[in-house]
Amino acid sequence: MLSLTKELENKIRYKGKEYKLDLAFDVVLRWYELLEDPEMSSAEKLVTAFKMFLPDVKTTDGNFVVEAVENISKYVAETPYGNYDDEIADNTSDEDPIRYYSYQQDAGIIYASFLQDYGIDLIDQQGKLHWDKFRALLDGLSDNTPFQKVVQIRMTDTSKLEGEELNRMIELQDYYQLDSMRSVKNQNQGMNDFFNALAQTSK
Numbered sequence: 001m002l003s004l005t006k007e008l009e010n011k012i013r014y015k016g017k018e019y020k021l022d023l024a025f026d027v028v029l030r031w032y033e034l035l036e037d038p039e040m041s042s043a044e045k046l047v048t049a050f051k052m053f054l055p056d057v058k059t060t061d062g063n064f065v066v067e068a069v070e071n072i073s074k075y076v077a078e079t080p081y082g083n084y085d086d087e088i089a090d091n092t093s094d095e096d097p098i099r100y101y102s103y104q105q106d107a108g109i110i111y112a113s114f115l116q117d118y119g120i121d122l123i124d125q126q127g128k129l130h131w132d133k134f135r136a137l138l139d140g141l142s143d144n145t146p147f148q149k150v151v152q153i154r155m156t157d158t159s160k161l162e163g164e165e166l167n168r169m170i171e172l173q174d175y176y177q178l179d180s181m182r183s184v185k186n187q188n189q190g191m192n193d194f195f196n197a198l199a200q201t202s203k
Contacts, residue, residue: 001078002132007073009132013053014064015169019057021072027052028076028128029103032187035194042198070195099185100154102178106147108137113145118178150176150190179183 011018031049034040040048050057050065053072059065082169103110116122116135129158141148153172161169 008130010085010130012068012071013146014068019054019068021053022055023053023072023076023131024121024127025129025131028099028134033071035190042194046198065133066195066198073195077191092180099183100151100178100185101147103187105179106150109146109150113141113147114138116145117141136201151168152172154178 010021010025012021013019030052034045035046037045037049044070048066049069049072050059056070111122114122114137117140120129120137138147143149151170151175156169156173158166158169158173
């Protein structure tokens with residue numbers, strides 16, 4: 001995650017050697033998309049991810065590939081405040097807290113919000129903007145951006161509303177309904193499941 005006293009994360013160590021990483025935000029987002037691809041095997045996903053994150057490295061060391069991609073996956077899933085969702089979840093619930101956005105489904109409003117708040121065109125920043133910067137800027141978007149407005153709609157508890165206000169909010173929540181399987185929470189869990197499955201098959 002972002003640090004104001006350290007350089008951006010751009011290297012990984014393996015067996016005493018350092019290797020340069022590509023952690024541009026669009027590369028990380030492609031990894032999230034890759035995990036959902038039903039046409040690719042686990043091995044294909046690993047190799048493809050390794051080539052994306054370490055484009056200048058060629059290796060036949062399978063352990064290096066697995067360890068590198070797993071460590072990168074853990075890094076990009078980190079949040080600066082522990083479990084972010086704990087702050088917006090009902091602490092009395094035994095269920096996992098819900099994520100209220102998706103990098104893929106909400107791509108359009110994320111793009112528009114960055115342009116509105118920061119004057120940053122994310123298409124122009126592909127291959128440039130580091131993941132840590134992207135995450136910090138995403139977290140800092142103001143309440144009047146399309147992204148934050150949609151997140152607030154999804155978070156609204158309709159049980160406290162009545163009449164026309166209730167009907168309007170139900171319509172909005174239906175329109176902006178999030179595919180739960182594509183939420184950031186579930187995608188991060190998917191990464192964990194992916195590597196847990198790999199660990200089981202290697203035993």
